Amino acid sequence: MFASQIHLKNFRNYRETTVTAPPGLILVVGPNGAGKTNLLEAVHFLALGRSFRTNRDRDLVRLGEDALSVRATVQSACGEQLFALDYGAAGKVAAVNDETIPRLIDYVGTLAVVAFGPDDLALAKGEPAVRRRFLDVWLGQESREYLYTLQRYYAVLRSRNALLARAAPRAEMEPYDHELVAAGATLTFFRAGAASGLAAAAAAAYGELAPEDEDFVVEYDPAVPCDGDEEEIGRAFERKLEEGRGAEERRRQTLVGPHRDDLRLAVKGCDARRFASEGQQRTAALSLRVAQFRLLKKTRGDPPLLLLDDVASELDAGRQRRLADVVAGAEQIFFTATTPPAGIEPDAKIRISEGQIEASG
Ligand SMILES: Nc1ncnc2c1ncn2[C@@H]1O[C@H](COP(=O)(O)OP(=O)(O)O)[C@@H](O)[C@H]1O
Ligand SMILES: [Mg+2]
Secondary structure (H helix, E strand, C coil), X not given: CEEEEEEEEEECCEEEEEEXXXXXXXXEECCCCCCHHHXXXXXXXXXXXXXXXXXXXXXXXXXXXXXXXXXXXXXXXCEEEEEEEEEECCEEEEEECCXXXXXXXXXXXXXXXXXXXXXXXXXXXXXXXXXXXXXHHHHHHHCHHHHHHHHHHHHHHHHHHHHHHCCCCHHHHHHHHHHHHHHHHHHHHHHHHHHHHHHHHHHHHHHHHCCCCCCEEEEEECCCCCCCCHHHHHHHHHHHHHHCHHHHHHHCCCCCCHHHCEEEEEECCEEHHHXXXXXXXXXXHHHHXXXXXXXXXXXXXXXXXXXXXXXXXXXXXXXXXXXXXXXXXXXXXXXXXXXXXXXXXXXXXXXXXXCEEEEEC
């Protein structure tokens, strides 16, 4: 799929602007602070209902305004579709072909994107929450069932934590325990099932990007043992809850469950977070993104939009060339840089200055 036209209104430093783009490699250039990342962020927001750099939607609205709107005309196997996402006092409201989708969760991920950016280093270096977000953004686009379960899980987790916070009696907790286990087992089972495909795709991508003597291993590190089917996982989860009840009552929060999951990453047999060099960590993070792209392309039967924010500045020339080969399977790539990188022939160029599109074509 590719976006042939993107329209932004009051998004970050854009007042109102329209970008037209062909399929292929679109180079987005301009000085620091011009609005290059903001443009990619707008596409990500339109597709997934969230930014790739903040959880505070409010920050996306142009200062001094109170609502934003992002629209795109998208060409795919389904023909031409118009996607729209507005955000303001009424929250986020999405529409496809001018028809409002009442619940945002039924819309999120209809348009698929994968974003690579400078913050991705945190995938290899940062806290487990970063890798859980990676899993959720990826799997949420693989399966709507996953998204629904994720929403259910976090809703019951919040309720259960509120009960623990006010030291509610155990009898009152019971229905929440039950729901937590049901949704949590489904999530764990889903993540465990997806992890082997991720491991294979990420190892392959790492092999393409890095020197030969390095290898990259990705493993799911679940909070609840994930052997067996969903029912067995559920029983294991129940046992863990039972064992941890005293600790939960003392700490007044839910201490076990997929909200504590992680991915273990190893380069040349060593924990990437603690022992890998920054170059290896960058390659590891990039490999996870490449894997996400290829797996989504396969399950969805259509390549996601690819957003590459400032990646050239992070990679040496060899890795840049190999990255270009790796992402050759994309139909459209938005690629930002402060200066046009040597040796890359874009299909179109968008020049931005201070939130204004100066030239495109
Ligand atoms: N909500 C907002 N309203 C107005 N301007 C904003 C808002 N958020 C960010 N900006 C401006 O956007 C600019 C940064 O844009 P960005 O896309 O990150 O730049 P770059 O081209 O370097 O990627 C900054 O000048 C910042 O002040
Ligand atoms: Mg930027």
